Amino acid sequence: MLAQPLPDLAAWSQYLTGRPIPVLPDTAEELSLLAEVEDRHGTVDAHLIEEAIGDDPLMTLQVLAHVSRHRAQRQVTDVDTVTAAVVLMGIGPFFKTFSPLLVLDDHLDAHPHAVAEIRRRIRRSWCAARLVTEFALLHAEGHASALQKAALLHGHATLLLWCHAPALAQAVQDRCMQEPTQDCRHHERAVLNIELSALEHQLARDWRLPATLLRLTDPDDAHSQVLLQPQRRLLEIALTLADRLDREGPQATPTLEELDELSGLLTLSTPSVQRLFENTLA
Structure with a gap:
């Protein structure tokens, strides 16, 4: 945990963009269950993942930031929903990228x-x-x-x-x-x-x-x-x-x-x- 202030805006942004983003426990549990369903049956789609993430701003931020920073240069359209982000990534790569998740209550x-x-x-x-x-x-x-x-x-x-x-x-x-x-x-x-x-x-x-x-x-x-x-x-x-x-x-x-x-x-x-x-x- 950071105990002393950083000197300026650039230092703060560099520090926080380099830290993992914790998510709400319910989000982590729902996504873990969906990952098991996908492994066993391959029936998970982007809409189910969007519903699991729901109103968790921390997980939403994590997904949108990841997709925005890793999108191909030829992609000119912004991805501004979790559903669109998962479709772009693919179901398997999504679970691989966001596993394991840092849970807020454990982190703090x-x-x-x-x-x-x-x-x-x-x-x-x-x-x-x-x-x-x-x-x-x-x-x-x-x-x-x-x-x-x-x-x-x-x-x-x-x-x-x-x-x-x-x-x-x-x-x-x-x-x-x-x-x-x-x-x-x-x-x-x-x-x-x-x-x-x-x-x-x-x-x-x-x-x-x-x-x-x-x-x-x-x-x-x-x-x-x-x-x-x-x-x-x-x-x-x-x-x-x-x-x-x-x-x-x-x-x-x-x-x-x-x-x-x-x-x-x-x-x-x-x-x-x-x-x-x-x-x-x-």
Whole structure:
């Protein structure tokens, strides 16, 4: 485990892209069972693997990063779903590549608080992914899959920090809680020498994650801010609402301004948007 901060963004990205990514125990168990089925009967397909990985952002990140970094030069189309990645790799090579898997709870057996924090953040990502998927479907959105993946993978730099430098992650969290009026980015710079949002985008670029994911999330991409303005805004609102639910619990609701904005984006009445929010998270 890394106990001291690294000097800059490049050093952090190099360190984390060189570390194994642990996965949730349920993911590892499901994939292990599927590998046995494939060995015995050869009946596993890409959709079954996608279902097994489900909403595990750590395994999703691992698969997309591997395929993006190893794709052939002649391949010009991004692979932005696990199903497409498995089809590209092949069933046998997939299981060979991702076996054995590092299990989160084993990796952090001496850091139970880190495991709890990672699970809490993953639940928040699930919530954001559910919301933005519903928004995208009502928006007749061609980028629905990318929006869902962007929400699921949002905050992956923080997850990896908790995985591989839990003491430093804890130090950032403690400072943010002790000085809530101060922007957390200030505390991140003080503890880590970097901002985690910048690290997230650097990791995505170094892993060569799908271009659509980068365009949806990169704050410095002025062209995409115009080209994908509605999509980016739907993602931002979903992430904001998921964060509020994480902090305030089930009583959290969208503000009137958010309801009005969603009403315009989705061409729904404000009460319909409120019901959509409630039904999605029921």
